[in-house]
Amino acid sequence: MEEEETAYDAPTRRKWLKYSGAVVGGGLLAGCTGDPESESQTTTASEEGSYSATLAPTGEVTLDSEPEDIFTMLGHHADMVLSVGRSDDMNAVFEPGYHQGLYRKLTHHLDGVSVDWEGLYSSWQPEKEKVYELDSDVHIADPAKVATADGWDKSDVQDIADNVGPWFGNTLSGTNRTPPEGWRDQYEYYTLWEIFGRVAQLFGEDERYEALASVHESMVQSIEENRPPESERPTAALVLFSTSDDTGWGYKMNNPGYYAAHTRPMGVTDTLSETFGEGYGDGGRNMPFDYELLLEADPDVFLVLGSMTEYFNLDEIRKGLEDHEVASELTAVEEGNVYAQGARRQGPLLNLFQLEMTAKQLYPEQFGEWPGYENGEPYPEIPEEEQLFDRDRVAEIISEGA
Template identity: 50%
Template sequence: MPHGGSDSTLTRREVVTYGGTIAGAGLLAGCSGSGTNNAGDDASGDGESYSVSISPMGEVSFDSPPETVFTRLTHHADMAFALGHGDSLTAMHAPDYYDGLWNQYVERLPGVELDWTGLYSSWKPSKEKLYALDSDVHLADPAWIGVQDAWDRDDLDEVADSISPWFGNSLSDTHQEPQVDWVDEYEYYGLWEQFGIVAELFQEQERYEALAAIHDEVIATIEADLPAESERPTAVMIAAADIDEIYTYLVDEPGFLNAHVRPFGPRDAYEGTVENNTVIDFETLLEADPDVILHLGGMEPSTDIAARREAFRDDPVASEVAAVQNDRVYAQGARYQGPILNLFQLEMTAKQLYPDIFGEWPSYEEGPYPEIPDEEQLFDRQRVADIINGDL
């Protein structure tokens, strides 16, 4: 079964139990329709039908691996891409934005291409559009889709029955609670644990095992050299379209959104005084006075991270923050990371938090992920590229 790595070994997988009804039959089992989801038998890679189980759907059956895939969030899109099925996507959230961001990293994978431009933007998908897309599987969490006003349980069951199954888990992001009437129990997965389940969906277990082995090596390298907790820096994560509205995120929150930070054990600069995913001002930031600021989205091509740093330095309050004074405001990628982005973000976070141990993070202002000397890389780019391209 899936490798654990830091995302599951440092955060125990939990099960949340609720009263209420079991998910409809169309969600729990594969159903006939235009997709590849007719009911079947055990898992098989030889053209026979197979079943895979994931919360909250339970067991879902397929006739064959999906060739067209609806996604909503980028952790699922990246999983399909990592397994060599990046061209199968029919939809994803903000495709042009995330195409630009992901390609900043993919640039460093020789011979690998990624193109998500022009896909249907699925943040608030319509049922009518899902019929038009006619995807073989909806790699998305119905417990999340269902919180939107335009959707109810009957709509979700109709899509599963008439088009193709739902198969995804998103509330593991921060261990969110599903609606009380959604399912009897909801299971939380680590990033790489869920990736292993999605690999079974695509019948790409060999690709998964190869990538998971690389991830395990990266985690082992990190854990072998971490300093004592008292010697670790304080840190915060932020995201901002501009400096007038800064969202902040806690580095010690549970869930896969911290899969690139949790293995390093940085100390929460807020010390419990600020809630996750809230808007803060510079006064709040100065009161926390973090050693390191991790700026999500800072590597997206349209984001001028150099101008952001300058704006911090020019502000009379923000300029007093230790991270600003010591030039430790670092660009990062995205929280909804899949396995490929996670590998890069583990490496960059290692260098941003602990340059004396893992090597300096290059001064970054624009362009793709910086070139890192071979001896300071935490994973082999060519090996990852080969796995994505099917050279195992």
């Protein structure tokens, strides 16, 4: 009990941080339309030199000085902190070993950019005592999501904001899921890059955001302009295979939300949604399947989530499909179109790499052949003339600023 009391008696940061939980109205959320100019008008540094940004569901948050200890929870927010050059200041992230392993495969190609998340607090589900103990200057996490964790409610979230540091994050925009009770009136949905823009501006990193957003916009425009006509595009399925039996889960590829930020621009036919209807997987949840169900949909291409992480082995997945009586009949398996993917919960850096890999996996004639992913190795080497974005430019933005 004594340790718990000590944790909850952590000194207040109210003199250092000013937090406003005002409900975000439509006028403050002009940036949700996707207009970069609107975004820049809604989140600004104050005249006194502090850092201020607006993001639902917290509203406006203002910091009196640059944060030094940064709490993150889920991968997309950790990616955003990394992308503004502040990953060394993180003290928490969910499954730090998992995320470190994935992101090192990307930063391998970015000179001067690295991640060292070994030993950070694994922050989902968070323990209140540990959040107090970490004494973070800011929590880049969605308070509506945190409030659903075991032992938490809205008042606990507010206590952290009042006594430690503010929350600033948005998670449910991954699939535009319905917020939990108590948060619905103040919740809004954003694209991945809109969330990143506001996180960047809270850190006073407008220029970094704008520079990375320019790289992203250029690549998306190129993909949309050069992808083949709709009649010539393959069917595809974004899937996660079980490691224990002949089942798995499918995920919608063309729905709103940042989970599909790397597949939606491809304009490909999502064969699971097309075959089983709009009600399949509603609410942003995964769509369970077995191999018989997959055979009914029979995609031309499988995009396999998690297979760039240490938790899955793509070679074993492929062999299991090829050796299975039913799965071996799938078109994607017969034609060798079973490809690696990273994760749906992506931030800006993972989004850039996943846009490139997905374009090559689906449309090799237009964007160059995907060289294949070797288990345990970094993201594969791609000849400079076939890269869809400039690695040196991205590395420069992250490590040195715009």
